[in-house]
Amino acid sequence: MRGGRHVAAVSDVSFDLAAGECLALIGESGCGKSVLASALLGLLPANAQAAGSAVVDGIELLGADERTLARTVRGRRVGLVPQSPAAHLTPVRTVGSQLAETVRQLTGVRGRHARDAAEAAAERAAFPADHLDRHPHELSGGLAQRAATALALIGDAPLLLADEPTTGLDRELVDRTADELRRHADDGRALLLITHDLAAAERTADRVAVMYAGRIVEIADADDFFRGPGPRHPYARGLLNALPEREFTPIPGLPPELGDLPDGCAFAPRCDRADDACATLPRLADSVACHHAQEAQRVRTA
Template sequence: MRGGRHIAAVTGASFDLAAGECLALVGESGCGKSVLASALLGLLPGNARTAGSAVVDGIELLGADERTLARTVRGRRIGLVPQSPAAHLTPVRTVRSQLEETLRELTGTPRRDVRRAAVVAAERAAFPADHLDRHPHELSGGLAQRAATALALIGDAPLLLADEPTTGLDRELVDRTADELRRHADEGRALLMITHDLAAAERIADRVAVMYAGRIVELADADAFFGKPGPRHPYARGLLNALPERDFAPIPGLPPELGDLPDGCAFAPRCDVATPACGTRPALVNGSACHHPLGVDAPRSQEAHRA
């Protein structure tokens, strides 16, 4: 709720995620990706409301109480690489002490072994051992990100939520972090990666979900999304075409405010294949929520539609 109004930050999101699979959730800032992750972990503001069902490892998350979430879900069944790691690290404790405490709590590592285990945990996320005795405020953004990733990986949770896990990293570390997350999935766990980095998504994802204005508008196999035939939704195609290694052509306009969505398709005001039919909201059918999915209906110019 905002200003006395109800704002639907995420609506009708539906997907499954199997053990051993990576789903990349992509889209522009403000489209609802991180809100979805927070809802799964019970980390939304107190005035937020959720409806529906989200089941992980036999536990219904949206109806779980705080005690269940704190003691059974967070860290044990769902690991989180947070979007703002500095805010999730304890400011008055070193990275080493936080890793050691998490190891004891989640894995039962004996005190005599915990120091070495903390070094190994740091190495998984490419966090340098000579920085382990630093406090969070002494870390760069990239190092804080790697510390948070190391903490998230410790419990080997059945589901890992990685919210922008490569923020602040150079390309080499992006690839290394992505590969470690992929290894987490390859060992039989599920990975939901929320990212703006389509190159990282292409590197490790099995499927891609594209979110726009609080809704999933495309759900596709990664090979088809990044290769042939490519995305079917015009917005998803625009995200790819905006990449420097592709057309480097930005999508015109700005996303709508979630409290002021247009009737029908929320992307229609920015879409060059929109028609009067887009005045009604399209359902997600065959992986695309579009009245004119690319590769199915031949895209025509907006001027032709108006003629």
Template sequence: MRGGRHIAAVSDACFDLAAGECLALVGESGCGKSVLASALLGLLPGNAQTEGSAVLGDGTDLLTADERTLARTVRGRRIGLVPQSPAAHLTPVRTVRAQLEETLRELTGIRKPALRAAAEQAAARAAFPAGHLDRYPHELSGGLAQRAATALALIGDAPLLLADEPTTGLDRDLVERTVDELRRHTDGGRALLIITHDLAAAERIADRVAVMYAGRIVELAEADRFFGEPGPRHPYARGLLDALPERAFAPIPGMPPELGALPDGCAFAARCSRADDRCSAPPPFDGHLACHHGVRAGTEESAHA
């Protein structure tokens, strides 16, 4: 764009996601997590550009598919979305019940007289109270709007579900109930990509964890190893866990760089106590780690020999 600037919101993101698997994508705000989800569904602004591929099991490339394909055969049917800002995605002039019933008709073919009961069952999956079904979105609290959006996303049991901060505005009991329902989605043989700041929620349901920093995935690990022993290998990922109250409760020093002004080398170097001259070059991602100082089982080793 003339007079504007180029921002690499997501770069070199590489991962796979199998049926029956939950991958948690974690990282600080502004690191590109939601942009990645929007790119998969073709929901980026008109001036955004994408490169690479994002291929479904049948060969459909989401990054090159046209709008007609995405709207008719992908969104809702093959990929469900729990949006980051649920209130903005709910139709303001229709009640929650009306929106659930419309989605049920489109995705499952259910018709009256079974539609009303089916809408209430869909709401119950996301712990949305039946007494609020006839309310409009502006009458809902943030937590209720979140649960309404989750209920809509679960209808049709899409083979892939993208859940972008699905626990925002929920108390702890509802967080656990929501993520357990999302886990049941994967246990039925479907895939889940959950984008979250809530590391406790990620630990509860994830099979693998991807850590994003400054638009790049810097670590991809099995969840039991990431949250248990030997723990994360990337210094930033270790810092995320150490910042938790139940762990060291030690914040990561400094602030993330702006995506429009990233350094030439490692984007985390300015905040990293392990940084040295090698960090002036960007560390390549080997499928597990992007760091010149990989850590495993308490020892230091090079991520790339």
């Protein structure tokens, strides 16, 4: 709720995610990606509510109470690499002690073995061992991000939500983080990668879901999306074409306010293919929500 009225930050989102698979969720800031992750873990603010169904490892997340989420879900069945890592690190404890405590809570391992497991998690996340005795305020943004990633990897949860896990990292560390997350999936776990970094998504994902104005507008195989026929939705094509290594052409205009969405296609005011048909809200059909998807497909393959 905002300003005394209800605002739908995420609407009609539906997807499945198999063990051993990475789904990259991409889209501009404010489209609802992080809200979706927060809803799955019961971390929405008090004035927000989630409706629908989300089942992970046999547990219904959206209907679970706080006790179930805290003791059974978070860290154990669903791990989180948060978008704002500093807010998830305890300021008065060193990174090493927080990692060791997480090991004890999630695995039951104690003593020196817990410290060894903490160091192993830090290494997986490329967090330097000589910084384990530092407090969060002594870390750069990139180091805090790597510390949060290490914490998320400890439980080897069946589902890992990685919300902008490469923020503040240089290209080499982005690639290393993406590869570690990919290994997490290759070991038989599911990974939902929320990211603005399309290079990281291309390196990591099996499938790509594109979100715009709170809705998923396309779901595609990653190879087709990045290297094959390409996206079918005009917004998804615009995201790729904005990359420097491609056309370096920005999408015109700005995303709409979620509290003031048009009745039809939310992307229509920015789309060069918009016509009268776009006054009706397109539904996700054949993995794309666009009235002109088939027309665009024919143009690209002609």
